[in-house]
Amino acid sequence: MNPFLRAIQRYDTYTENGAVSHSTTGDALVDYFAKCGTHKGRSQLEVDADLSRCWAESPKVTLQILFWLRLITRPMHGFLSTEVVQKGQGARDEFRKGLVWLSTSHPDVLRRNLWLVPTVGVWKDLWHADTVDVLPRDDVYALIERGLEDPFHRNLLAKYLPRLRSSGQRFNPRHHALHGFGRGLCARLGWTSKQYRAFKASGRGHQFQREMSAGRWDTLRFQELPGRALFTLVNHVGKDGKTTLARHDQEDRYVAWIEKQPVAPFTGYVHELFQAAVGNRRRYSMQNLSRARKLTLDRQFDGLIELARRDGGGLDGNVWCALDTSGSMSGLPYEICVSLGIYFSTLNTGAFQDHVVMFDSRSRVLKLKGSFTDKARQIAAASTAWGSTNFQSVIDEIVRVRKQSPAIPVSDFPNTLLVVSDMQFNPTGDSTTNYEMAMKKLAAVGLPRVRVIWWWVTARGKDFPSTIEDEGVTMIGGYDGAVVTLLLGGETTTVDAKTGKKRQLNAVENMLKALDQEALRAVRVSG
DSSP: OOHHHHHHTTTOEEOTTSOEEBSOOSOHHHHHHHHHTTOOSOOHHHHHHHHHHHHHHOHHHHHHHHHHHHOOSBOOOTTSOOSSOBOOOOOOHHHHHHHHHHHHHOHHHHHHHTTHHHHHSOGGGGGSTTTTTTSOHHHHHHHHHHHHTSHHHHHHHHHHSOOOOOGGGOOSHHHHHHHHHHHHHHHHHTOOHHHHHHHHHTOGGGHHHHHHHTTOGGGOOGGGSOHHHHHHHHHOBOTTSOBHHHHTTOHHHHHHHHTTOSOOOOOSOHHHHHHHHHOOTTSOOOOOOOHHHHHHHHHHHHHHHHHHHGGGOSBOSOEEEEEEOSGGGTTHHHHHHHHHHHHHHHHBOSTTTTEEEEESSSEEEEEOOSSHHHHHHHHHHHOOSOSOOOTHHHHHHHHHHHHHOTTSOGGGSOSEEEEEEOOOOOOOSSSSOHHHHHHHHHHHTTOOOOEEEEEESOOOSOOBSOOTTSTTEEEEEOSOOTTHHHHHSSOOEEEOTTTOOEEEOOHHHHHHHHHOSHHHHTOOSOO
């Protein structure tokens, strides 16, 4: 960045609590990447403006960020097969609005990359209410034709293609749009409505639903149910006060099965498991969980951990997870924060495994114990969203231990702080940012600069605690934490091109590290 522009943008804004901060990281791509995983419900104009700024800096990286945003953490199959798990955010709303922007601003680029939509996301992204009337219909139909030739995608298309509705069953504009999409596809394929419906009925994805609808509960094969169906079976309570399993007298048979499973599938976010474990967010009820429910939530969490750890994943080193439990985090942000705290601390393979520090007006440490549901209830009982956002209290605890116990080796102190927050910190007491004050305090007691991962759970604030000039910093956010294993794995240092000296990676380099995945390397701007 130009030195004048860097200087004029330094300390040019404040957090909601009045702390000195930055209005930009110094890079439009990092600005967007840092918070896009938390975006939901923004206007199309806001999305267009952000992506246009990113495109001006790098069309290729903009595409990679956009598809990373939708990338569901899993190995890829079909159009692109990968042995290595690809790790993204699984976000839908912002991604679909990004597709609308791409279709309007760069239609040729969209066409080249259209096949990546069902690869990183799901087929129905192409005919969602936000996209069905905007994306190039002929190109979408051509991609479906290609998918029908692939056994993996053919089964998914049978599951996800929209229904053809009779005129009496089209109750809103969405129904009419999807019916029109389906009729157009029939014309393209030369199918009759009867053939279309027969194809949809042939999909394996509907088999378990047919079994349930037919009342064949005693022969239902639980191992064939997708993760979301398992979650619903044990958590959804009907008007009769019973879960679906209990209503059909299947709990004992289900428990006998789930007890034998090391993990269970789940395609959602860890905070959804947290919500199911602790109850209503307004007053965590801590009701007794049925054995079926507890085992399912624990096994599904273990499945998320196993997926993140695959291919050598896991958090090595002294990674300390700092969780913002201040008043500004009330509601969903709090639940996302503490559930990610459980997730990250479980992923940790070092001395800090299952250890977190929570901060609001003050900080306090917590050693998590037991299974996921045990940890969820422990952390919900130990914290709530209240007080101010005193991030410096975390640093002060590290400094206190250093002063009181100087014999403790420096190697035993945290070398990475993973800060999960909205970043609306309290003032430091002078004209420095919270990041600068933290590094100053650590240096004053002989501790080295720590790496910091600023992990946003909500993008309400418009500022950034660091810039791209700060080495050892990552700025990222969202609800799926698996990508952190990429950030802390592999090379974490580089030789500076200007000074020739070794240094830690900065926010731009760490962003590119997260985007350096096989699925995202496949994006094409031209040709």
